[in-house]
Amino acid sequence: MRHTRMAACCSALVLATACPATAPASAWGAARTPAPGYVALGDSYSSGVGAGDYLPGRRECKRSSRSYPMLWAAAHHAAAFAFPACNGARVGDVLGGQLGALGPRTRLVTLTVGGSDVGFGSAMAICALGGPVPCLAAVSQARTVMARELPRSLDRLYSAIRDRAPAAHVVVLGYPHLYHLEGTCRSGLKDTERAAIDSAVDRLDAVIAGRATGHGFSFADVRAAFAGHEICSRDPWLHSVDPFAPTESYHPTAPGQAHGYFPALDRAS
Template identity: 50%
Template sequence: MAPTPRRSLRPTLLLSALLLTGTGTVAAHAVEAPSEGSYAALGDSYSSGLGAGDYRAGESCGRSSHSYPELWAAAHPARRFAFTACSGATTQDVMKNQLGPLDKGTRLVSITAGANDAGFADVMSACVLGSDSTCQSKVAAARDYVVNELPPALDATYGAIREKAPKALVVVLGYPRLFTPHGTCARGMSQAKQNTLNDAVDVINRVMSERATNHGFTFGDVTKRFTGHGICSASSWIHSVTFPVNESYHPTANGQEQGYLPEFTRFARL
């Protein structure tokens, strides 16, 4: 979920119905009919598929053909598939930049969002480059944010999604624990750091689950599916430090296909 250059937005498919003229009168314009049965994939890099490779050309959002939204849409053709998830996105970014395709005909929405609000990239940098105490201090500050400030941000985002897509099944997907703890196998990551980061993932997942349930959304917990496939495992579905560095600590193609996709598929329907 490392920050990336700001990304260009797709045009919204829902056109304005009314337009004020210079005289103050109102002129009616045609509105595109809602696209019944459509699916929209929102969120950050864990939904865009950063780390899974084979990205859309000419974009900076890390939208991968191996991401769980692309894989699900290919297996379940819908009238319209809108893929606006973007690497680096916060909850504010989702509201400002990603909700355009949603309408009354949207029947399915997926989203991962919240980790960037809490400073995921800065936390990971501090833990890779700093001492155990530096890492723990940075994570403690992020956890405080997640517990006290992230809930209203999630509420605003989920509320905006429901307003735009009142009939949609909304699946909020959580984050996997990054490590299968095993000493110092990961560059710069002691056992203490690994435990601290894994515990922090549990905290953000709990908050996301609570807020999702409060809005009548479904929460998909991917931690069990990634068990035994974290960094330091014999079969990791998550990158450690990589080059390019922005793919670090993101799911691989296997993580998207075997971790995220089956958890989403448990609930997804049109």
């Protein structure tokens, strides 16, 4: 498959270039100077959690050779590429530990961030274990954080990115719907809860897109690409809940990175 061939190219790229993702780094994988031309910031959706084939280095960051940043760097022969994105990163983690990779010579910056800030991981755990009422309450709380706290946090981050990389084209990528409604799942959440989660993703993407475009950045919407490939679809590109691999639950698979995220970035960049 296409993503497998690209993954091989990405692995070669990591070994052949001075990629900060494989070099010693400070907290959250901050890169050394001089600044690379392409810098991939962000959380687990950018590091490639769920895609497998994880790179050496900070094991907790779970940076995958099959992630959309690695696929883009390989496809465009990026000679100077920094990959500080890390599993679990919130806006404050990106601000405090990933922006060292940026500089006046940076030409492309990509990121996904915000899902951890609003507590989506905790909400999904509650939904998986707690039943409908706690699930809907947790999703509602996440929406409250989106409305009250996330916009200010994103403004601080986006301003800092622009200050550090004034010449860069910045692409902020969104999150896909997690569930295909009236799909193949015969157990687990009910469609009422699944619909509430997808609606919250819509709101999260709207907040992120609004702040990104307000700073002159591009927003890459991946929901259409993932349509028909959500959890409970016949060909899912997202991991369902897995008690034996909880970190990878609700994250894109390698096809999700290759056929969902990578084309969205390619169009926007």
